[in-house]
Amino acid sequence: MRRDVFQAIADPTRREILHMVCDKPLNVNAVAGHFDVSRTAVYKHIKILAECGLLEVKQKGRERFCEAKPEKLNEVSKWVDQYKRFWEQKLDALEAYLQLIQEPSNNK
Amino acid sequence: MRRDVFQAIADPTRREILHMVCDKPLNVNAVAGHFDVSRTAVYKHIKILAECGLLEVKQKGRERFCEAKPEKLNEVSKWVDQYKRFWEQKLDALEAYLQLIQEPSNNK
DNA sequence: TAGTTGTGCAACCGATTGGTTGCAAATATA
DNA sequence: TATATTTGCAACCAATCGGTTGCACAACTA
Incomplete structure (x- = not known):
């Protein structure tokens, strides 16, 4: 499972997710709501972005907020x-x- | 066939090809010689790079020289x-x- | 002319990718 | 406590990716 920044930003959906959360952290459902693919599909993109350090997921109650880490x-x-x-x-x-x-x- | 610059540079072999030809154009065989995959595999990478404008292929006799177009x-x-x-x-x-x-x- | 060299491309293959549905579990709320 | 919300994840699927072998063909060279 190759997981580097170059591969992460190759997907347009992932670039859009990064753009969405860059000024304000959003929970998984909020991110998924902006796309017309399933929540699971978006979740996978979030996981990939998190794995290569482009965003951080912080739990808050039952929600998980995605925070952009653009310095990567x-x-x-x-x-x-x-x-x-x-x-x-x-x-x-x-x-x-x-x-x-x-x-x-x-x-x- | 999605073909944009982000997807093109996602592959490490393609990034290396770009690096190889950036100071001096090389023909297809010369590029392929630096990798331990087949010439055909390298040729495919060259084609992808050419399709998205990151390099230009110029024929000279029977040889084709790959010239980097890093401005893309x-x-x-x-x-x-x-x-x-x-x-x-x-x-x-x-x-x-x-x-x-x-x-x-x-x-x- | 005969042989060598440089190239393009079709056909195939296994692994990965981006997507789906369905279910389980934890947390909030009535 | 019963129900709704938010999430993680397994299982599956078609398409794409990066690789292979093999062949055809044009262009140099002996």
Whole structure:
């Protein structure tokens, strides 16, 4: 059972769950109510998100509240940043080129 | 056939392929040679990466060179940035707290 | 021309995924 | 206490995934 952050955020439903609980913790039923799949299906997604640390489930009476732990996304952020310089330097080159061909001195 | 960037980078082999070709384009066999799965398996990963725009395949004679298009990761970067403020403000709060309890004026 | 190399793809396979229904158990409420 | 609510989980299912072998074909090379 591979369980890493990259695999967890690959599913659009899981990304939406994360978005739902990021400003206020919600109990399992509240989360499940926003989707048209079964509660069990949503519960499984919550479990996967919890297993890889993207959210924390806290019991309160008979309810369990899902609290987002977005700091785990730092792993993804750092991975993407590795490549950022590649596309940013390409954009810089494009910008420089556009500036060059508009340079008035070229019309001399 | 769902084919988005999030799903594409979920697989560790595909992330490694992307890393391999990011500084120099490599042909299909060269990429496949670095893994101990079959060429066909690697080829399928390349196809998925190409389909979602993370790399481009350019024919040159009988060879096909895989060129990384990391700018497509911008989509992931933007999604993660949505949440960055959540964990950064938590870290700020922690830092502020640590600074507060070390404040000399508290010893007065 | 004959052989080698690089590639695309069909066909198949077991494991995983995302979904379902149904039931049991714990907690709240009448 | 009887009933309703919230949850966890087992059992099952079809589709997808990541892998395989085998073959066809185009393009270099001897």
